[in-house]
Every structure is written in C-alpha cells, then in structure tokens.
Amino acid sequence: MTSAEIRQRFISFFVKNDHLEIPSANLVARDDPSLLLVNSGMAAIKPYFTGEEKPPHKRLVDIQKCVRTEDLEEVGDPHHHTFFEMLGSWSIGDYGKKLAVELAWELLTSDEGFNLEAPKLYVTIFAGNDYIPADEETAGYWRNVGVPDEHILRLPAEDNLWVSGPTGPCGPCTEVIYDRGEKYSCGIDCNPTCNCGRFYEIWNAGVFMQYDRKSETEFDKLPFLSVDTGAGLERLAAVLQGKDSNYETDLFAPLVTEITSGLNVDSLTPRQKQSVRIVTDHLRAAFFLIADGVTPSNKQEGYVLRRLIRRAVTHQVLLKIEHKDLYFRLFKQIIDIYSDFYPEVANPGIVDILKIEHQNFLKALQRGLNVLNRELSEVTQENAGKTNIFPGEIAFEIESTYGVPLETQEELAENYGLEVDEKAYQKAYEEHQELSRKGAASKFGKVQEYAPEEIAPLHTATHLLHAALREILGVQVKQAGQSLTPERLRFDFTFERKLTREEIEKVESLVNGKIKAGLAVIKKETTFHQAVKEGALALFREKYKEVDKVTMYQIDSFSKELCGGPHVEDTSELGCFKIVKEESVGKGIRRIKAVLEENN
Ligand code: SER
Numbered sequence: 001m002t003s004a005e006i007r008q009r010f011i012s013f014f015v016k017n018d019h020l021e022i023p024s025a026n027l028v029a030r031d032d033p034s035l036l037l038v039n040s041g042m043a044a045i046k047p048y049f050t051g052e053e054k055p056p057h058k059r060l061v062d063i064q065k066c067v068r069t070e071d072l073e074e075v076g077d078p079h080h081h082t083f084f085e086m087l088g089s090w091s092i093g094d095y096g097k098k099l100a101v102e103l104a105w106e107l108l109t110s111d112e113g114f115n116l117e118a119p120k121l122y123v124t125i126f127a128g129n130d131y132i133p134a135d136e137e138t139a140g141y142w143r144n145v146g147v148p149d150e151h152i153l154r155l156p157a158e159d160n161l162w163v164s165g166p167t168g169p170c171g172p173c174t175e176v177i178y179d180r181g182e183k184y185s186c187g188i189d190c191n192p193t194c195n196c197g198r199f200y201e202i203w204n205a206g207v208f209m210q211y212d213r214k215s216e217t218e219f220d221k222l223p224f225l226s227v228d229t230g231a232g233l234e235r236l237a238a239v240l241q242g243k244d245s246n247y248e249t250d251l252f253a254p255l256v257t258e259i260t261s262g263l264n265v266d267s268l269t270p271r272q273k274q275s276v277r278i279v280t281d282h283l284r285a286a287f288f289l290i291a292d293g294v295t296p297s298n299k300q301e302g303y304v305l306r307r308l309i310r311r312a313v314t315h316q317v318l319l320k321i322e323h324k325d326l327y328f329r330l331f332k333q334i335i336d337i338y339s340d341f342y343p344e345v346a347n348p349g350i351v352d353i354l355k356i357e358h359q360n361f362l363k364a365l366q367r368g369l370n371v372l373n374r375e376l377s378e379v380t381q382e383n384a385g386k387t388n389i390f391p392g393e394i395a396f397e398i399e400s401t402y403g404v405p406l407e408t409q410e411e412l413a414e415n416y417g418l419e420v421d422e423k424a425y426q427k428a429y430e431e432h433q434e435l436s437r438k439g440a441a442s443k444f445g446k447v448q449e450y451a452p453e454e455i456a457p458l459h460t461a462t463h464l465l466h467a468a469l470r471e472i473l474g475v476q477v478k479q480a481g482q483s484l485t486p487e488r489l490r491f492d493f494t495f496e497r498k499l500t501r502e503e504i505e506k507v508e509s510l511v512n513g514k515i516k517a518g519l520a521v522i523k524k525e526t527t528f529h530q531a532v533k534e535g536a537l538a539l540f541r542e543k544y545k546e547v548d549k550v551t552m553y554q555i556d557s558f559s560k561e562l563c564g565g566p567h568v569e570d571t572s573e574l575g576c577f578k579i580v581k582e583e584s585v586g587k588g589i590r591r592i593k594a595v596l597e598e599n600n
Pocket of ligand 1: 039041042088229
C-alpha cells in the first residue's frame with residue numbers, strides 16, 4: 001500500500017463516517033507560547049478542545065505536518081525522524097470512547113481500511129493514578145470489538161496519559177501496537193511494551209480529552225469530552241509496506257537513493273548508515289520548514305532549522321558526499337513524493353536557501369575539522385600512549401568557534417583512539433553559557449532585597465535541588481538562573497524536555513531525604529582553582545577568577561557549590577520540600593518553582 005493510498009484510506013474512512021476534512025496547518029505554531037513548531041495534529045486546533053473556539057464541524061479529520069526535535073540525538077536509528085505526517089481524527093464534544101474504539105478497530109482490520117490481522121494487534125489503556133482513574137471503560141469497548149483480555153495492556157501516566165504541554169487539554173489515551181513478528185524480537189523477555197522494534201506503536205487511537213491540566217497535580221474537568229487520534233504516517237507505512245525501517249518506505253527511499261548515489265552502499269559501516277539517515281531526515285525536515293516560511297537564523301524556529309541543516313552538512317562531510325547538485329536532485333524527489341499533497345514544497349527558492357546556508361556553514365566547518373585533526377594528532381603525540389583523553393576545553397572551543405558538533409568530534413577522535421573528556425567539555429560549556437547570558441549577574445539582585453535569615457532556607461534548598469536534579473537527570477543539568485523570595489524558590493536549568501511525574505517525585509524525595517538526615521552546611525574559604533578541582537559547581541568564572549578567596553558551601557558529599565550565601569547551618573531547619581511547578585521557559589531551559597512547607 002503506497003503512502004498516498006494510506007493517506008487516502010484514512011481520510012475517506014473518516015469522511016464516510018461524517019468527519020470534515022481540514023487542511024494541514026503551517027508548521028510554525030501560531031498564537032501558542034508553549035510551542036515553537038506544531039508537534040501533533042491536535043496542537044494546531046487546541047482552542048476547540050477548551051471551548052475557546054468553535055470548530056467548523058464536530059467531527060474532523062486531517063493530515064498534519066509535524067516536527068519534533070526533542071529526540072534529535074535518537075535520529076539516525078531506523079525509526080526516529082524529526083519531520084513526520086500525523087494522520088488525525090477528532091470528535092469535539094460529539095461521540096465518545098465507544099464509537100472511537102469501534103471506528104479505530106474497523107479502520108485497522110477491514111478490507112477497505114488497513115486490513116491488519118487482528119491477532120497481531122495489542123492495545124494499551126491508562127492504568128490510573130492518584131488524580132485520574134483507570135480507563136476500564138475503554139478496556140470494555142476493546143473487549144466488545146473482539147480484542148482478547150491478554151492483548152489489553154494497562155500502562156502508567158507516562159505512557160498513557162497524554163498531555164499537550166505543561167498545561168492545557170489532556171486525558172487518558174489508548175494506543176494500538178502491532179506485532180511485527182519474532183524476527184524483530186530482542187529476546188526471551190521481549191513483550192508488547194518493549195521498544196526493541198518488534199512491537200511497533202502504530203496509532204494513538206484515542207486521547208480522551210476530559211481535563212484541563214493546570215499543574216503537575218491539578219486537573220480541571222473540561223466542559224465536554226473530546227476524542228483526539230493520531231498516527232504517524234511513516235510508521236504505518238513501514239508496517240503496511242513490510243519494511244524494516246521507516247527510511248525504507250516510499251516516503252524516504254527515493255531521498256536515500258539520491259543521498260547515497262555516489263557511495264558504495266553495501267560497504268557502509270553502521271555509523272555511516274546512521275549518517276545517511278540523519279542527512280535524509282534533516283534535509284527532508286528542512287525542505288518542509290523552509291516551504292512553510294522558516295529561514296535559518298539564531299532564533300526560535302529559525303534556529304531549529306539552522307541546527308538541522310548544520311547537522312546534515314556535517315554528516316554529508318563525514319560521508320564525503322559528492323555534493324554537486326544534491327539539493328536540486330532532492331528537490332525533484334520531494335516534488336514527486338509530496339507536492340500532490342503539499343503544493344508548497346514545489347518552491348525552487350527552497351533549494352537556494354539550503355545552498356546558501358550549506359556554503360556559509362561549510363567554510364567554518366572545514367576550518368574547524370582541520371583544526372580538530374591537527375589537535376587530535378598533537379594530543380595523540382603528547383599523550384604518547386599514556387592516556388586516551390582528548391581535552392574537553394578544546395572540543396568546546398572548536399564547537400563554539402567553528403560549529404563542529406561534539407558528537408562529530410567524538411566520532412573523529414575515535415579514529416585516533418581518543419575519547420573526549422565530556423566532563424571538562426560540560427564545564428567549559430557551562431562557563432560560556434553563564435558569561436553569555438546577558439544581565440545574568442542581576443539574578444542575585446533579588447537575594448539582597450530580603451534579610452539573610454528570611455531566604456537562607458530556600459537558598460540551601462536550591463543547592464539541594466541543583467544536586468538532586470544532576471543526580472536524577474544527569475550532569476547535563478546546569479543552573480541557568482535563580483530567584484528567591486522568602487516564600488518560594490525559582491530555579492532555571494538546562495534540560496531538553498519536560499520532567500516526568502516520576503522524576504519530579506524522585507527529586508523531591510531525594511531532597512527531603514537530605515533534609516531529614518540533618519546534614520551540616522559547611523562554609524569553607526578556598527581558592528577558585530581549588531574549589532573547582534574539588535568538583536564544586538561554579539557559575540561565572542569571571543566573577544570569581546580574579547579573587548583567590550571564594551566561599552564554598554558543602555552539604556555532606558552531596559552538594560558543593562561556590563556561593564555567597566546566606567545558608568542555614570543544618571538541613572533539618574528546612575521543613576518539607578515541595579515542587580509546585582515545572583515548566584519550559586525557552587528552548588532547552590526548564591523552570592522549577594518550589595516551596596518549603598512546615599513539617600506536621
Ligand atoms: N495528540 C495525540 C498524539 O500526539 C494523538 O493525536 O499522540
């Protein structure tokens with residue numbers, strides 16, 4: 001079944017069932033401060049679910065262009081990509097769970113639908129939590145259409161409570177999984193919730209939007225229930241075309257052929273195959289973004305595009321792709337595959353924008369690669385077989401000056417048997433971030449407005465929080481700002497995605513454990529150099545580096561930070577630590593608001 005036919009069958013099925021077909025919205029999210037690019041079908045029509053806007057019809061169907069870049073590092077495997085098409089259908093306050101399940105089953109298993117074998121399908125439902133009950137009603141409807149009990153799985157909130165963002169419409173969902181067979185299995189423990197590739201999630205067959213999420217723990221009832229379904233076309237195509245990978249479907253294959261035309265495909269290493277997929281995915285996404293009016297820049301969606309193009313160029317260089325007219329050849333293929341459905345991609349101006357961005361970046365990249373190669377061979381000689389470390393400061397310097405991404409440097413370093421010192425890289429990155437954050441120094445301004453004893457408890461709690469986030473989420477977490485009042489702390493930090501409820505709970509309980517332990521907060525005068533050597537977290541090297549006396553606050557072996565204070569003397573003075581909000585405040589920056597409550 002060609003992808004054009006899949007689109008066609010999806011749309012016709014829902015139109016036949018009284019849904020109105022609406023066009024795909026532009027990829028750039030309009031009037032939505034919580035979103036840069038449209039990342040699902042429902043994202044483009046959110047106001048219908050809250051009742052703020054009236055839909056043109058209560059039943060809708062569409063195919064929406066989407067971009068998701070949270071998993072950028074995963075792109076390169078056979079299943080991840082940034083741009084995708086989402087097949088979506090909706091009931092806005094019209095039918096509910098029962099008909100949603102019946103329609104889904106008919107489309108999946110009927111001849112005029114996708115004709116999938118029922119025994120290969122599994123469904124998931126929400127298992128319930130403290131705030132929202134288990135969705136047994138939906139389980140019942142699946143049983144009614146003939147899904148056996150053992151093919152109905154109950155999963156927790158992180159899998160089956162669909163939320164569109166930190167706030168907004170949300171609800172329990174029910175998803176369909178397709179068993180692609182033993183051949184894809186990872187072993188004896190393989191089961192339908194496994195991510196190995198055997199059990200392939202093909203359709204979020206219904207988010208039952210019943211709640212308006214106000215915070216992590218507050219869910220208001222929406223005025224009416226809506227149904228939101230969404231299926232990634234590329235995944236469905238892989239299943240229906242019997243392909244191992246989305247990249248082998250008719251949506252990608254002609255692009256892959258162009259990209260690999262000068263290469264010996266049979267002798268590509270796994271890493272090179274990964275590069276091919278990265279180039280294919282990123283350029284396809286770039287074509288669609290530019291078609292929707294995005295141009296490369298250092299801001300917002302322009303920066304997303306720039307990053308995609310730069311990564312694509314880097315991997316083209318790694319693959320030694322003979323460039324010549326590649327962008328033009330890809331353009332012709334894109335027109336063939338997509339222009340019937342998305343006429344906007346047939347704009348020759350797209351090729352010019354890609355070429356210019358490619359050329360501008362290529363010069364810097366090549367200079368950077370030359371510098372890197374020189375450094376790599378120098379370091380190899382200096383190390384003389386004693387160590388295999390490549391200094392992280394150099395890696396950072398090369399990345400920030402020439403734009404050679406860390407991962408590319410790591411790959412090239414491997415050829416020399418070297419490993420980039422990631423810790424040192426992170427530190428250099430952190431210092432740079434802080435220096436370039438304009439007006440950052442003023443963030444401590446707030447502290448001085450209050451008497452030291454008023455804010456000391458929350459100040460100490462901030463150190464505990466910082467250490468806990470790094471322990472639970474990883475050392476990539478860096479402080480990006482903070483503000484304290486006597487009532488609450490606000491802590492901004494670098495992290496690419498939203499925290500799960502479970503992560504938030506883990507952070508809270510780690511901090512509370514340290515509070516209960518009654519640990520002494522030890523103040524120590526030392527030099528900047530010595531403190532950093534001991535592993536203290538330091539911000540603003542500029543601020544400290546001239547002075548040979550800095551203050552470090554240490555809480556057991558858990559937290560060590562350079563800081564002017566004030567702090568409490570013992571963590572047991574803090575009460576009970578509670579996170580009241582977790583949200584995004586910009587690309588890659590999250591914000592936590594937390595309070596200290598009285599112990600009962
Ligand atoms: N909004 C849901 C999703 O993105 C269903 O469309 O999975």
